[in-house]
Amino acid sequence: MQPNSTNGDPRFVPVSLQSAYNRSISGLQPGDCSDTVLANKDKLLTGRQQLWGVPFSLGLPDGASNVIVLKDREVELDFPHSLHDRQLLFVHAADFKESDASPDGIISPMMGNPRLGETVCEYVLHYSDGSAVAFPIRRRYQISEFQVKWGENSFESFKHVKPRTMATNTDLLHKEAPTIPWGQSQLRTTFPGFGSVMHHWLYALQNPHPDKELVRLVMQPCDGTAFIFGITRTNLATNPFRWDARRKARFVSAPGFVPQPFGESANIGIDLGEVISVTPALEYDHTGWLNNPNPRLPSPKPNEWIVEYTAHPDALIRIHNESTATIPLRELPARPEWSLSENALRKVTVRITERAGGRKVAAKIHVHGAFGDYIAPVNGHRIPNAHWFEDYGAEYVQDFHYSAYIDGEAEYKLPLGDVYIEVTKGFELKPVRKRFTIAAETNLIAIELDRVLDWRQKGWVTADTHVHFLSPQTALLEGDAEGVNVVNLLTSQWGEMFSNLGDFDGKTTIGSKENGGSGEYLVRVGTENRQHVLGHISLIGYEGKMIVPLCTGGPDESGLGDPLEATVTEWAKQCREQNGIVVMPHLPNPRAEGAAALVLGEIDAVEMCSFENIGINPYSLSDWYRYLNCGYKAPAVGGTDKMSQQTAVGTIRTYSLIRNEPFTYESWMDSVRRGHTFATLGPLLDFRVGDCEMGSLMQLPASGGTLDVVWQVSSVTVPVTKIELVVDGLLRESVAVDPEVGHYAGHWSVPVKDSCWIALRIRGKYHDQSEMIAAHSSAVTVIVDGKSCFNATDAVTILEQIEGSTAYIKTLATKADEQTYKRLLLTLTSAQRALHNRMHRHGVMHHHSAPDRHEHHDHDHDHRHGSGHKHGHGHSHNLDHKHD
Template identity: 35%
Template sequence: MNSKTDRSRVAVNDLFARLNAVGDAIADTSSTKCTPLDLKGYFTASSKDFGPRARARELGRGSEHDGYIRTPGGAQVFRGIPFLLGSEDAEAKSWIILTTRPTSWAKSSIEIPLEQKADFVCLAAFCDWDENEMPPPNVEDTVEKVGERLADAVWVYEDGHEHALPIRRRFEVNSPSTLWGHLSFASVPHLREAPRKLTEPLPHGAEWGDLQTTVWDVNYPSGPWEGIAIVWLSALANPEPARTVKALRLEANSDSPLIVCGLTLFRGRENPLRYDRASLYRVTLPEPDGDEDRWKVAVDLGVVARSYLLNGFDPASWLVASGAGLGERASPNPGARYLYIEVAASPEARLILYDTRAGTEYEFDLSQAVPGRELAGRPRGASIEILEREKVWLHGQVIDAITRRPTPVRLAFRSKEGRYIPPYGHRTEVNAGWFQDYGADVKLGDSSFAIVDGTFQVELPVGEACLEMSKGFEYQAVRKKLNIAPGQRDLVLEINRMVDFRSQGWACADTHVHFLPPSTAVLEGQAEGLNLINLLAAQWGDLFSNVGDLFQGPLTSRDGETIVWPGTENRQHILGHLGLLGGHGAPVYPMSASGPEESYLGDPLWTSLADWADECRKRQGLVVAVHFPYPTAELAADIVLGKIDALEIRPGQGYFNTLRFLDWYRYLNCGYRLPCLGGTDKMGAWTPPGALRAYAYLGQNE
């Protein structure tokens, strides 16, 4: 296997195998409603007959060499609909080409006998590229051929009555690849969208950003689908489905060709390619088992967006438990009785639950699922029920109980089963890895939270929901049950202040935060009751973080109570690390020295910690020994020389009898009266700013 094309093809096959874990069952399920038509006797052309296309050379699978368009062949299932296609061989006749232009490999009309009833005919087809989408520079006036009527699909009934439906460019069909912004209005790619997991391996590190979307987008194929020619699927409705259809006639209406790869009749009242919005289903498993990998779920006419087991959650116990706002580890649930799945599908869809251990498949006809009633599978043993069928979109406010004004907080909504429901604009699955998710989201243990500015919008299920909310150390954290009413539009929440240190002249700070954008840091600081965040730029090998924020200086919240002040963390992996805070003017460079893990390969030992400290003080800044006393090397000399202004100390193993505190007391006992600061060293969504903080008395007038 030497070519990129071969590797891509293997990746695609592996991915389809993973997505369709019950692939044969899905095809069999579809066949009860679908009749694929065998078009071998009607094919008029091969890809070679059609000829090379310049745009086809941008594709893969061999097209990049000869310019021939290569489409899938043989028996295929596209989005749950089976098709009988021609050969993949570019020299074999595999397409019906319709055009008004006389040619030996195309026809102006073709009629296919049916003699049966059908509600829809599903078309797998494409058209040639529109040359007006990329006109040459010397052409003064061109119009894209959007809506060009390439052909008609004519339903021919037994009594001779006919009904024609248009097949139009960028409606029912489109080209094998599309420029951005040129998608189709009434057809979809034959490839199926699919969910991704944040934990899945990446073939290339540069694809990390795409993975954060947690979806495979097939409109512009990339990744495992890169270079594949798209066949466009549309479902043309029969206006008289009760009547027997004698034949289907395809008639050309343009000299621009329509290329038909496959046709399938569909029996059902709803369009098989038109999906309802995602619904949450609860599957009662055949037997309790908390092994999530044991259960695989697939749907024929739709997509499974998520499937998961929920950990043990008892709302009554949770409401009265201590630790509100602090996050918690979920209780294992080895005897999980339910699997939860989020499915976007046609009302005609069928869902399959596959027990990989027992080798048993359970089939559910989703058209029979009714809210409030369990639907038994075939065979019996598993059942399914729609949850949260009725939802309301709420405009929310969080009000300070004393000032009666909106106030930023960190909050989480949970369903009565324990499922996290984020406000709009926040992630469902928070990425708590290093340098991963630096939006306004936090994941403490297994508990996810969103940071909001005192206003939010959220869609909640009607009925019971749970709320958790906090705002730093001076407000009473909240856990409460909500009752959401049908038709409700507003939600007002209150949070109570226990103590107001600021009014007594105190201010609090987190002196060590990384990666956050300054405006997001302001919001998170407000939500955690912080007055100051020192946002530290740093070097990590060839990665430089927050350097672009240094030159704008401090950023202050609108109420003037929270300041984010960019500074630097200057680091040498043996000598020590320094936080250079509150300086004015140019930053102290270089920020790291003498190679990994802080600076880049081969970087020299540019300077000492003492030199960094001196440069910081020239800029009227403060020098902090961050995560004191580690690394343990030059810091001792710099403390004795009076170059360190404060020590950042944190509990290490969950208790205080560690070197972090013992060394501080040794310096105090030797007469070096260094104050202690609290900084989180936040480098990911696993901690909020201010989880470690320092309070300083500034006086009543500050």
């Protein structure tokens, strides 16, 4: 007899157990079962249930909660019609049974808990010809207890709650509250039995003789008590609780329909299986993508989706749109809106080498299939997590385009047919984008990278001055793969959370030769010390004890209620005393007390960031130019402030020049101190003013002179559009170039009469995106007649920052003890006076109100001028520009 469709599903027919029930769940007594079951009887299953997609009828049709308790006598169930079904599907569970232990707690024989292999009962199938077959139902095989210890799962039966796809807490729609802890949500999937207190076990008993008429089931107790809640019969050929390996399909939906497999808002699902993920199908435009050093990023195709799933071959896919459509999985290949991916997968090793020398090299790799679907390495995230502080893998997420970092070799499971592979490594090696055809005999894909720029051979070393949330070893891998020689991994505080705290030791350079590395790629753990108003400061490469507090003064950096205990300037000074270098990060914000540290000479470099990877922000440059205009040495470095997989290590990076000495972390710090640096998102440059490297100081006599500016620019990543000469923050020269060429050189003659600074600025452009500032050199400072650069207007703005920081400490900052409070103010007062003195020497005159008078001024003179800039505290600054 075949299953009928009385329940609406011809694959399954629940069996009525009305004649066999011998207990009411609500009426269970102490003699029937254990105290634990009695205490949780309200959690036992009743009524109509859909378990792992299989319908069951548990209890009588009138709704009474009945169950078979198999304890001291056998129970028979006669089938009203002779059956020929291939399988009987049971919902059952065993009551608890403890093993005796000796006084010292040792159990012998050790069978575990539940007691492995112990026969709880037997199910005996009787056929019309008088034959019978008995099936022992053993703990941890066909049945298990309502509650089990972690790690003591069953071998032939599943807990009744199937695993399901879930969104991470960060991915949840705003209307849905998280139901599980944040960390656990990173799994993106639950496990069998998740959320249930009392586990009911699903077991598929295979009928050995479906050709015979099955007339009776006899259930016999053996050792312990069993509960039988329900039975469903099916003629499926294979176990419905055993799903096939995951597979992908492309689905073309109705316009406007967005498949959603998660939670209460789910509108796509599989009964005998689970939808793992739904992502947009991507258009890579392979005609323009292959062999292109700068292809467009892929774009989602309208109404096309990649549905990844795992399921029994007889499963049904249900789509809830304006109407509900139910599609047998077996019919998908015949449906025009569905296309199945290649099911046969081939294990393939992908190996990356550098052509010169043939050595294996770390790199960033992307692989996608015929649908544009991302294919991860076997040991990589198939769905990388791009959220803040959630990037635990070594991946990079660029919109919908995913990549993985590998050490030069990775294992993949690739579909037969065409796959597309992209490999990149930094700014000096040419990117590779190729198509490969995977055949049944393919074992290895070998990819060679060509170094087409030689800045490293010229002595230039790359660095990212600002990285968070990676382990040191992952930082080392990503730095190597991105061609970043130095990764500065910065410990910090985030409210009540700390990052990389245990990774800091104040001495170890990971990757150095003395620590067993190659010495070519290094990681050093420093700190970013932060205060939400006064500013942030990156303390890099210092030795000895950690400079604390890491953050101070309350949220959003330190904990609520923390008093203000340090200034940016104090942190910077301590770092330099401990042989480190100090970088003013993500210029300019927070725009405040960092100005004091720079005025006092405690800053080694200022950092250009590029949030959202859209180039160096002109707002940042505007802030930096002020300091250069006032004669302060402030070399440019590049740092990403990486805090998620949406930013690659070294997306914007520092190039610094090391000549005539080996590359070590210490020599890199020295190169930054010298200022021979440039910051870049791709274009590489060489820039000299006369015989001076970028970042140098040049002296000219009072007569000035004409300077020869020579430059060279190359790029294999960002297409270059303009090369600009900047003098004192103003554009002096500009040349437009053909982005397709990639290599450029030129020179300008620049007459100089007064002290100034000179730098090279590079603009670039991706396709139809806006033009961006893609690189900037440090400045060559030119001193004429011994007089430093000074711009009165910019000096006033710098002074305002220092005075504003002082005002914050006096009025709003949470005070520590009185001694600390006075010490903080003293630091700012010294910076204010240093700048004030320079302003006086340059003729920027001002009037002091009584509270802000300084002993070194003559208070009998009123220095107000009509062209002055009036301050709220009583100062008025004349803006006449005079030289030292």
